[in-house]
Amino acid sequence: MPDENGSRAHSHLVFAWSPDGWTLHERPGEAPQIGAELEAGGLLLVVTKVGNSPLPGDLRRCAYTSGRS
Numbered sequence: 001m002p003d004e005n006g007s008r009a010h011s012h013l014v015f016a017w018s019p020d021g022w023t024l025h026e027r028p029g030e031a032p033q034i035g036a037e038l039e040a041g042g043l044l045l046v047v048t049k050v051g052n053s054p055l056p057g058d059l060r061r062c063a064y065t066s067g068r069s
Contacts, residue, residue, distance in 0.1 A: 013031075013055075015065060016041065017043075031050050031062065032047050038065060047063045
Protein backbone atom coordinates (compact mmCIF):
# COMPACT_ATOMS: atom_id res chain seq x y z
CA MET A 1 0.00 0.00 0.00
CA PRO A 2 1.39 3.45 -0.90
CA ASP A 3 2.56 5.70 1.94
CA GLU A 4 1.76 9.40 2.35
CA ASN A 5 4.31 10.28 -0.36
CA GLY A 6 2.70 7.96 -2.92
CA SER A 7 5.44 5.34 -2.74
CA ARG A 8 5.35 1.82 -1.46
CA ALA A 9 7.44 1.49 1.65
CA HIS A 10 10.49 -0.72 1.43
CA SER A 11 10.10 -1.81 -2.19
CA HIS A 12 11.66 -1.04 -5.53
CA LEU A 13 11.08 -1.96 -9.16
CA VAL A 14 13.22 -3.95 -11.57
CA PHE A 15 12.93 -3.31 -15.29
CA ALA A 16 14.10 -6.72 -16.47
CA TRP A 17 15.37 -7.59 -19.94
CA SER A 18 14.60 -10.93 -21.59
CA PRO A 19 14.76 -12.22 -25.17
CA ASP A 20 10.96 -11.90 -25.25
CA GLY A 21 10.90 -8.24 -24.17
CA TRP A 22 10.96 -6.13 -21.03
CA THR A 23 9.00 -6.75 -17.83
CA LEU A 24 8.55 -4.69 -14.69
CA HIS A 25 8.79 -6.44 -11.32
CA GLU A 26 8.19 -5.17 -7.80
CA ARG A 27 10.67 -6.42 -5.21
CA PRO A 28 11.03 -5.81 -1.48
CA GLY A 29 13.78 -3.68 0.01
CA GLU A 30 16.05 -1.03 -1.41
CA ALA A 31 17.04 -1.00 -5.08
CA PRO A 32 20.32 -2.83 -5.81
CA GLN A 33 23.44 -0.95 -6.87
CA ILE A 34 24.81 -0.68 -10.39
CA GLY A 35 26.73 -3.85 -11.23
CA ALA A 36 24.62 -6.08 -8.96
CA GLU A 37 23.49 -9.38 -10.44
CA LEU A 38 19.82 -10.35 -10.24
CA GLU A 39 17.75 -13.33 -11.32
CA ALA A 40 14.48 -12.71 -13.11
CA GLY A 41 12.53 -15.16 -15.22
CA GLY A 42 15.32 -17.71 -15.08
CA LEU A 43 17.88 -15.24 -16.49
CA LEU A 44 20.89 -13.74 -14.78
CA LEU A 45 20.77 -9.95 -15.22
CA VAL A 46 23.12 -7.09 -14.36
CA VAL A 47 21.90 -3.74 -13.04
CA THR A 48 23.13 -1.06 -15.46
CA LYS A 49 21.25 1.95 -14.08
CA VAL A 50 19.26 2.88 -10.99
CA GLY A 51 16.78 5.68 -11.49
CA ASN A 52 13.23 6.81 -11.05
CA SER A 53 10.29 4.49 -11.57
CA PRO A 54 8.88 4.57 -15.11
CA LEU A 55 5.36 4.65 -13.64
CA PRO A 56 3.73 8.08 -13.40
CA GLY A 57 3.49 9.33 -9.81
CA ASP A 58 5.53 6.41 -8.43
CA LEU A 59 8.38 7.62 -6.21
CA ARG A 60 10.14 4.27 -5.86
CA ARG A 61 13.57 3.64 -7.35
CA CYS A 62 13.94 1.31 -10.31
CA ALA A 63 16.85 -0.94 -11.24
CA TYR A 64 17.27 -1.16 -15.01
CA THR A 65 19.00 -4.31 -16.25
CA SER A 66 20.63 -6.00 -19.20
CA GLY A 67 21.44 -9.61 -19.92
CA ARG A 68 24.69 -10.85 -18.45
CA SER A 69 27.39 -11.32 -21.08
